[in-house]
Amino acid sequence: MKPELTKLFAHLKKDYKIIAxxxxxxxxxxxRINDPKKVCxxxxxxxxxxxxxxxxxxxxxxxxxxxxLIEPANSSYPKQAIFGISIIDLRALLVYxxxxxxxxxxxxYRNNSLIIGYLSLASTDQTFGIFEERxxxxxxxxxxxxxxxxxxxxxxxxxxxxxKGRQALIGAGIENFENIEYVGPVRExxxxxxxxxxxxxxxxxxxxxxxxxxxxxxxCLACGKCSLVCPTCFxxxxxxxxxxxxxxxxxxxxxxxxxxxxFSRVAGGHKFLDTIAKRIYFWYEHKFVRxxxxxxxxxxxxxxxxxxxxxxxxxxxxTLKDLAQPPKTMKQLVKK
Amino acid sequence: MKNPYLTxxxxxxxxxxxxxxxxxxxxxxxxxxxxxxxxxxxxxxVVAGLVGFGExxxxxxxxxxxxxxxxxxxxxxxxVTKRIHQLKIGDRLQIRGPYGHGFPxxxxxxxxxxxxxxxxxxxxxxxxxxxxxxxxxxxxxLQVFFGxxxxxxxxxxNEFDNWRKKIDLYLIxxxxxxxxxxxxxxxxxxxxxxxxxxxxxxxxxxxPIMYRFTxxxxxxxxxxxxxxxxxxxxxxxxxxxxxxxxxIGSFYVCKDGPVFSYDKIKDIxxxx
Numbered sequence: 001m002k003p004e005l006t007k008l009f010a011h012l013k014k015d016y017k018i019i020a021x022x023x024x025x026x027x028x029x030x031x032r033i034n035d036p037k038k039v040c041x042x043x044x045x046x047x048x049x050x051x052x053x054x055x056x057x058x059x060x061x062x063x064x065x066x067x068x069l070i071e072p073a074n075s076s077y078p079k080q081a082i083f084g085i086s087i088i089d090l091r092a093l094l095v096y097x098x099x100x101x102x103x104x105x106x107x108x109y110r111n112n113s114l115i116i117g118y119l120s121l122a123s124t125d126q127t128f129g130i131f132e133e134r135x136x137x138x139x140x141x142x143x144x145x146x147x148x149x150x151x152x153x154x155x156x157x158x159x160x161x162x163x164k165g166r167q168a169l170i171g172a173g174i175e176n177f178e179n180i181e182y183v184g185p186v187r188e189x190x191x192x193x194x195x196x197x198x199x200x201x202x203x204x205x206x207x208x209x210x211x212x213x214x215x216x217x218x219x220c221l222a223c224g225k226c227s228l229v230c231p232t233c234f235x236x237x238x239x240x241x242x243x244x245x246x247x248x249x250x251x252x253x254x255x256x257x258x259x260x261x262x263f264s265r266v267a268g269g270h271k272f273l274d275t276i277a278k279r280i281y282f283w284y285e286h287k288f289v290r291x292x293x294x295x296x297x298x299x300x301x302x303x304x305x306x307x308x309x310x311x312x313x314x315x316x317x318x319t320l321k322d323l324a325q326p327p328k329t330m331k332q333l334v335k336k
Numbered sequence: 337m338k339n340p341y342l343t344x345x346x347x348x349x350x351x352x353x354x355x356x357x358x359x360x361x362x363x364x365x366x367x368x369x370x371x372x373x374x375x376x377x378x379x380x381x382v383v384a385g386l387v388g389f390g391e392x393x394x395x396x397x398x399x400x401x402x403x404x405x406x407x408x409x410x411x412x413x414x415x416v417t418k419r420i421h422q423l424k425i426g427d428r429l430q431i432r433g434p435y436g437h438g439f440p441x442x443x444x445x446x447x448x449x450x451x452x453x454x455x456x457x458x459x460x461x462x463x464x465x466x467x468x469x470x471x472x473x474x475x476x477x478l479q480v481f482f483g484x485x486x487x488x489x490x491x492x493x494n495e496f497d498n499w500r501k502k503i504d505l506y507l508i509x510x511x512x513x514x515x516x517x518x519x520x521x522x523x524x525x526x527x528x529x530x531x532x533x534x535x536x537x538x539x540x541x542x543x544p545i546m547y548r549f550t551x552x553x554x555x556x557x558x559x560x561x562x563x564x565x566x567x568x569x570x571x572x573x574x575x576x577x578x579x580x581x582x583x584i585g586s587f588y589v590c591k592d593g594p595v596f597s598y599d600k601i602k603d604i605x606x607x608x
Contacts, residue, residue: 061341064387067428069342099578104337204585206605235580237573238341240388249388251341256579263581266571267392267413278606286580293586 002041004156004174005149009036009083011172016081016114019053021046030084039083041151043120045303049089049231050082054096054109058254061105061238066247074108081114081168083149087135090117090143091301092231094185097144098295099234105253114168115161117143120151140180142187148180185297195288195298201323202288206281212322217277219312224257226306226314232287232299233257258282284319340576343383343391343430344370349405351425356488358411358456359421360397363429364404376400378463379438379539379567379595383575384408384431390416393572393590395541396434397459399466409459409491435575436594439464439539439565446475448533452550454483454523454542458491460567464539469502478503479533483523483546486512506530527553539595541567547608551598561599566608568594 012018013036020039022031027047028040060076062069085093093115100106119135140148146165150157158177160166169177206213227233237256242249256263259279264272273279291299300316307315350362365371376382378400385391392414398407412421420429441464453461461480468478480499484490486509499505506526508519519529523546538554540547547566554564570582570589577591585604587593601607 067345067387067430069387069430071339071342102337102340102576103578104339107337204603204605234578237579237581240390242388247388251387253573256581258580264571266569267417272570272606281605282583285585286583290583290586 002151002156004158005039005041006036007174008147008149008169008172009039012081012114012168016079019080019082021084030082041084041118041120043084043086043118043122043151045086045088045305046084047305048229049305050085050093050115051096051231051234053080053082054113055100055106055234055255056109058252059105060250060252062251063243064247064249064251069251071104077108077112079112081116083116084118085115085145087117087119087139087143088301088303089231090115090145091298092303094142094144094297095232095291095295095299095301096234098185098297114147114164115145117145117148118151119148121153122151138187141183142185144182144185185295191292191296192298195292198288198298198300198320199292201320202284205323206278209323209327211328212319213277213281216280216314216319217275219314220259220276220280221312222259222261222276222279223311224259225309225311227257227259227283228255229305229309231303231305232291232301235263258286280314284316341432341574343385343387343432345428346406346431348423348425348427348429351423354409354491354493355411357413358409358491360407360409360492361420361429362398362405362407363431364406365431366428371404374406374434375403376406376434377438378441378467379460379565380434380436381460381594382406382408382431382433382435383572384410384420384429385416386419387430389419391430391432392416393435393575393594395460395463395567395594397462399470400463401467401470409456409462411456433575435590437592439567439595441467444537445473447537448477448535449479450532450536450538451478451480452483452523452538452540452542452546453481454546455485455489456491457540457542457546457567457569458482460541461539462492465499465503469499472502477533479530479536480505481508481523481526481530482506483508483510483526483542485510487516504530522549524549524553527557532557536563538564539567540565543569544608551608561602562597564598565595566598566601568596568607570594 018033019030020033021028022038023040028044029048030046060072145161148159158174159180160169160177161180235256236253238253240251273282287299344365346363346365348361349364352360354360376396381393381395383391384394394408396406397409410417410420412418451461480503508521508526509516510522568589572582572590573579575590577588582589584607
């Protein structure tokens with residue numbers, strides 16, 4: 001391991017639980033580690049993402065005793081340093097930072113976490129051609145992170161993105177680092193042109209490209225795997241769970257997915273998204289239309305995880321290509 | 337940081353049975369400060385429920401000028417509402433809100449209004465009516481359409497005589513009993529019987545199918561899309577525009593709605 005990183009991990013271990021990429025039989029996963037020697041520095045995309053550490057699969061919103069609601073104590077949020085987040089996933093983190101800006105639970109997790117981005121110049125581009133992972137001069141100033149580590153042939157080059165990050169680096173005895181001031185998620189040159197191109201393809205396309213969506217609806221099993229692995233998927237549902245003693249329990253929230261048929265069900269039984277075609281369109285619409293409209297940033301960061309896990313080989317790149325074509329009529333399809 | 341999911345206990349002051357499956361609840365927050373700070377616009381909603389059971393969105397249906405209490409009408413439709421129907425006067429509900437944007441009443445202050453409510457969607461119209469009764473305007477008249485399946489579904493029936501002193505109320509039922517004295521048919525049939533006022537603003541709340549046919553009639557009358565306001569129902573969880581359940585295109589029914597002008601949502605597939 002690079003000596004600078006050894007120093008950093010040794011320092012962080014004092015205050016933080018360390019989460020870092022670890023090689024397992026099925027790939028590289030962000031995992032809790034005790035021994036920094038286990039960290040994988042290949043900078044390949046991890047199978048899982050930061051999201052389960054900042055927005056757990058299930059979390060308590062309130063404990064209740066009778067009618068009284070009690071918020072979880074601050075000590076229930078782990079102090080964690082998450083190392084090895086790629087630029088692609090930092091772009092997804094931007095979505096979370098916007099979406100959960102007013103969410104006290106996310107903010108508690110985030111405030112207790114140290115986000116450490118990582119890129120190795122030696123690694124190959126792993127994007128799926130949707131967005132690029134290239135590090136450009138202005139890349140880092142549009143990302144939110146605490147520390148960023150760039151592995152170059154000459155050694156690790158560090159950047160700090162927050163005062164928390166600076167403190168961590170100085171505490172570890174790393175004096176040689178660059179300060180990056182976050183200037184917001186959107187580049188000075190304006191909205192991302194690729195985001196805008198995809199926006200036009202997807203927006204209101206359900207009727208226009210009915211055959212594309214219906215075909216996807218036929219193939220898709222609505223298993224929800226894509227939304228589980230997607231680093232920008234964050235929808236949730238809440239439940240009430242009773243405790244062991246009388247009139248006690250918890251209000252919790254858990255990850256949900258718009259692929260499940262219950263997602264849009266209202267009291268009385270009506271489901272507004274009553275077909276898989278409507279639900280898969282809803283998913284694309286969220287990524288390529290709703291998030292850009294709300295926050296001016298892409299809702300798909302091009303990590304390709306949805307493509308890798310889909311059991312019926314639905315490929316987002318192909319969908320975007322199909323939507324760029326003039327809409328097909330039934331006649332044309334029959335001829336084919 | 338303010339917790340948007342925190343609910344406040346409100347005591348049930350009064351329960352009025354309105355229809356075979358709906359009760360009207362008059363509520364007052366236990367904390368006077370919370371009650372005092374609670375202000376809403378017609379068309380807004382609250383999330384109400386019971387600790388340990390769950391919660392759901394309910395349109396507020398009391399007058400927005402009434403500051404000492406609020407009212408919601410609860411139709412028994414699922415597990416939470418079933419439990420709410422078991423509550424008695426003096427019991428408590430947990431409330432958070434108000435949420436969303438209601439009808440643009442300031443913009444419509446000097447306009448005649450056509451209110452169209454279908455079934456339990458009518459609930460939100462009561463706020464507009466009660467506000468008008470409290471503060472009638474010489475520059476504004478109200479025509480109200482209320483469509484139900486049968487007389488068993490009528491809401492606020494004991495208030496109609498009082499309402500009729502100042503507003504034109506038209507009732508229609510699609511499958512009433514033989515004793516039903518009003519119009520029979522669908523709510524859109526009222527357009528054949530009633531002369532709609534000139535230059536009206538339209539406020540509507542009802543099921544999607546009602547919107548489809550009502551919009552056709554409103555178009556025939558030449559009412560511009562920007563003068564038609566529709567209140568939407570969707571599944572909701574967070575009520576603050578995060579959880580995605582209620583999204584329509586790029587809008588959230590909880591945060592950007594539940595009221596939308598028709599021009600804003602007409603091109604969005606699946607909105608209606």
